[in-house]
Amino acid sequence: MVCRRRPLHGKPFRNMARSSSSGSDKPASGDTGDVRRASTRSTGSVTLGDVAKLAGVSPITVSRVLNRPEMVTADTIEAVRRAIAETGYVPNLLAGGLASSRTKLIAAIIPTLGNAMFIDTIQPLNDCLSAAGYQLMLGLSGFPELCEEDLLKAILSRRPDAIVLTGVNHSAETRQCLLAAKIPVVETWDLTATPIDMLVGFSHEKVGAEVANYLFGKGYRRFAQVCAEDERAQIRRRSFEAALRDKGQSCLSTVCVPTPTTVRMGREGLAQLLAEGHRPEVVFCSSDVLAHGVLAEAQSRGLRVPDDMAVMGFADLDFAAYTFPSLSTVHVDRAAMGRHAGEVLLARLSGRPVDKKMVDIGFSIVARASA
Amino acid sequence: MVCRRRPLHGKPFRNMARSSSSGSDKPASGDTGDVRRASTRSTGSVTLGDVAKLAGVSPITVSRVLNRPEMVTADTIEAVRRAIAETGYVPNLLAGGLASSRTKLIAAIIPTLGNAMFIDTIQPLNDCLSAAGYQLMLGLSGFPELCEEDLLKAILSRRPDAIVLTGVNHSAETRQCLLAAKIPVVETWDLTATPIDMLVGFSHEKVGAEVANYLFGKGYRRFAQVCAEDERAQIRRRSFEAALRDKGQSCLSTVCVPTPTTVRMGREGLAQLLAEGHRPEVVFCSSDVLAHGVLAEAQSRGLRVPDDMAVMGFADLDFAAYTFPSLSTVHVDRAAMGRHAGEVLLARLSGRPVDKKMVDIGFSIVARASA
DNA sequence: CTTTCCGATGATAGCGCTAACATGCCATCC
DNA sequence: GGATGGCATGTTAGCGCTATCATCGGAAAG
Known part of the structure; x- marks a missing residue:
């Protein structure tokens, strides 16, 4: 049954004799009595050598x-496959x-699991990489970019073959580590003129400006915002305000909330705006989750959306098209970002050249019912 | 400035000479000229030996x-810290x-990142483990438990120090691998009489039954469900139906949807129920996300919740308290599950005994506005 | 003053695998 | 028929780190 291997080259099969010094070794008396002297450090698990012995080949x-x-x-x-199955070798x-020096490990650092935005990028990245035999390891930086460097070092100590970052603002030390x-x-979710290596993202500045254009174009004049404290959200917020100023408008008020954002923060954000005495015609939210909260708060107060107050989100999360009323938002192809990141990494790792090291995947305004 | 080390024991410091055979080696001419002959395999990165040399100590x-x-x-x-900083050693x-044989790596397998339920368990698990110097590696099984074994082998090949599983139904091979x-x-999110090792979860059967009790007690009589195809959701569904039968009631209809669930599926689920001609008084959904969709669909049709139709969710996700109307649901302390899993693992890994190997964290019905 | 012990450090020998080169076999070529 | 080359397989020597035991100097004990 078992496929017996011929003794190749007429030499008796002999391996795993790793104990004696590399010079002339006096063989153990019986020669075949190659008793693997149980090292004090042996882990006891099946090794490649065990499989080799069973299959009658070398490791x-x-x-x-x-x-x-x-x-x-x-x-x-x-023969080897059989031996692997028989031993349960892992x-x-x-x-x-x-x-x-190749680990088949690729690391990705994202701020949090609590934000579906990033998850939607990670999932296709994972699919893409695991199809190619790589494993994805996630690192959570927590939003404050403070300890990113420590996280990075912990990750690098596992010697990943490549790394995916969220955002483009990294400390000098971080860049240093990465270069070393x-x-x-691959940096994702943003653009910069000075990427570390490769980049796939979009312009948050443009998002802010285009949202301002869109809402202004629809005739809204009394603007407010509920905005997360994260870096990219703040960029959108500032360019939104700048674009309004260009039109001679201004933002009545902006409520800032911590990240990751929740529906609750959206509700409380609108409540706060109203409590401050503002009556915005439209509220631009830095995430669809916040927008959803604003929607709920508006409904609970009997405000009709969009007639009494319009709401605009960001990201086009999966629920945005299905809230009631459906949410106007900014569509970002998060999955494409993940896929692209995966593809360029795989290309690099297999030695293929990567033509476009920087990719702007853009975005689009999605006009639905809420604004 | 630099803390020079005395030559301990009067011996000249000599290390990193790993090239020559272990027997009598003729030293390089100058003795101090211990030129590290660049091995063909050297990776070029800073090693512990480099740090040692700089600090004047042994590796x-x-x-x-x-x-x-x-x-x-x-x-x-x-002195060593200084050398590490100077060399940028990782x-x-x-x-x-x-x-x-200790990797400081702990793996967790979850079905998908697309479901906030599991994320809420993973996040505190991660926090707990990383505080103790462990790194969490996520494996995504995809919902069909088919390839769990392959994923597991891929994970085990990195030799994690421990592993966290979602669910309790694992193939014989999977159990075999784990034991080996x-x-x-730690198995999570469910209970079983035959855990592999440790366990923290709750009874999905009881959830189904108690939800039936609760809704029956509130006077609802015409029941329907929108239920995900996943294993645990189906357990809840069946015990919900069984409990109704015990009361002489039955479930009008159940729409099953794939996992992970989305708001869209909730909307379409209710649409389908209504299209089939059912007019349920209450719809029990296997997740809050589905419930949210049902809520939105009801509103879009002008149905008042809960007067015209009540809605019940499951999991008590962060938005459940903040939808309008707020969602009645089943609260599960997902974070506690993650924390507990982390704690028992850390205890085990540090040699402390774990008294309760099986923990039922329970659940509770949360009565809000929607049912 | 010697013996004992302890705390800090070092030397050695792997952990389980693969890169690099070596070897033997066979088919092909002149 | 010997040289040539290519292919399948084997041998050797690490990859960079830590377990283990040895060693050394000095403090405590007798």
Whole structure:
């Protein structure tokens, strides 16, 4: 049943004798009595060597079956596969990565899991990478970009083959670490003239300006905002205000809320605006989640949306088209960002050239019922 | 300025000579000319040995400064820290993990990132673990539990120190792998009489039954459901129906939708129920997201909630209290599940005994405006 | 003053894997 | 028929780190 291997090259199969010094070693009395002296450090788990012994080949051949099967004949593969199944061997990627300097690990740093925006980028990134045999490791920076460097070092200590970052503002030390690691880097969710390596994002400045244009064009004049404290949201907010000024308008008031944003913050944000005595015709929110809260608060007060007050969101999250009334927002192709990041990384890692190192995926205003 | 180390024990400091065979090695001519002959495989990055040389100590001492500083005197630590900063050394956890069989990596498998329920468990788990110096690695199984085993093997090949699973239904092979890995395991989000190792969850059967009791008690009689196809949702659904039967009632209709659930599916689910000619008094949804969609669809049709139709959700996601009308639902302390999982793992990993290997964290009905 | 012990540090030998080169076999070529 | 080359496989030597035990100097004990 078991495919017995011929003794290749007439040499008796002998391996795993790693104990004695590399010079002339006096063989153990029986020669075949190659008793693997249980090292004090042995972990006891099945190793590639165990599989090799069972299959009657050398360890490197097992390694090849797993990593470069095209180098091995069909029946060797068969014998090795059988041995792997029989032993329940699970490769040790720590050892493999250490030896080859390739870990098949790609890290992505996002601010939080609590924001569906980033998740929608990560999911396709993960799909793309795992299809190519890479594993994605997520790092959560928490929004304050303070400890990004520590997180990065923790991640780099696992020697990922590449890394995906959210945002483009990184400390000098962070850039330094990344450069020193000499691995492909993709920054996402924003644009900059000075990317570390590769980049896929869109202009938050333009978003703010275009939203201002859109709302102004629809005839709204009394503007307010509920805006998250995160960096990119603040960029949108400022360019929104700047664009209004260009039209001789201004923003009545802006309520700032912490990140990640919640529906509750949206409700309380509108409540605060109204409590301050403002009666905005339209509220621009830095996320659809906030917009949803504003919508709920408006309804609970009997305000009709958009007639009494219009609401504009950002991101076009999956629910935006299905709230009542449906949410006008800014569509960002988050999945495309993730896919693109995955593709350029895979290209780099397989040695293919990457033509466009910087990609602006743009955005579009989605006019629905709420504004 | 630099704290020069005395030559301990009068021996000249000599290390990193790893090239020649272990037997008698003829020293390079000048003795001090210990030129590190660039190996063909050298990765070029800063190693612990480089730091050691700069600090004037042995590599193992640097290792101790990083991992067990209590074994090292204050000024040695100081010298090593300085050398680390100067060289920009980033430890290689592949090598460290390989040597010590401890990776400081903990893996968690969840079905999807698209469901806020699981995220809310993962976030506190992550916080808890990273505070203890562990890193969390997420694995996404996708809902069909088909390839869980492959994912698990990919994860185990990185030799995590422990693993967190979602759900309790695992294939025989999966259990086998886990047992063979000999690491702590926590199953979450469900209960079972036969956990692999440790467990923290709640009874989905009881949820279904109690929701039936609650809604029946409020006087509703015409029941319908919109229910995700996932395993645990189906358990809730069946026990909901069983409990209704016990009261001589029945469920008019159940619309099943794929996972992860979206607001859209909720809207379409209610639309389908109504199109089929049902006029339920209350709709029990397998997630708050679906419930939110049902709410929106009801509003868009001018149905008053809960007067014309009541809606019940599940999970008590962060928005549930802030929709309009606010959502009656089943509260599950997802964060506590994550914290608990983290705590028992950390206890195990630090050798402390875990008294309660199985924990039922329970749930509670939250009566708000919608039902 | 010697012995004992302890705390700080070092030398050695792997952890399990793969890069790089070596080897043997066979088919092909002149 | 020997040289040539290509292919499948094997041997050797690390990858960078830590477990383990050895060692050393000095404090405590006798």
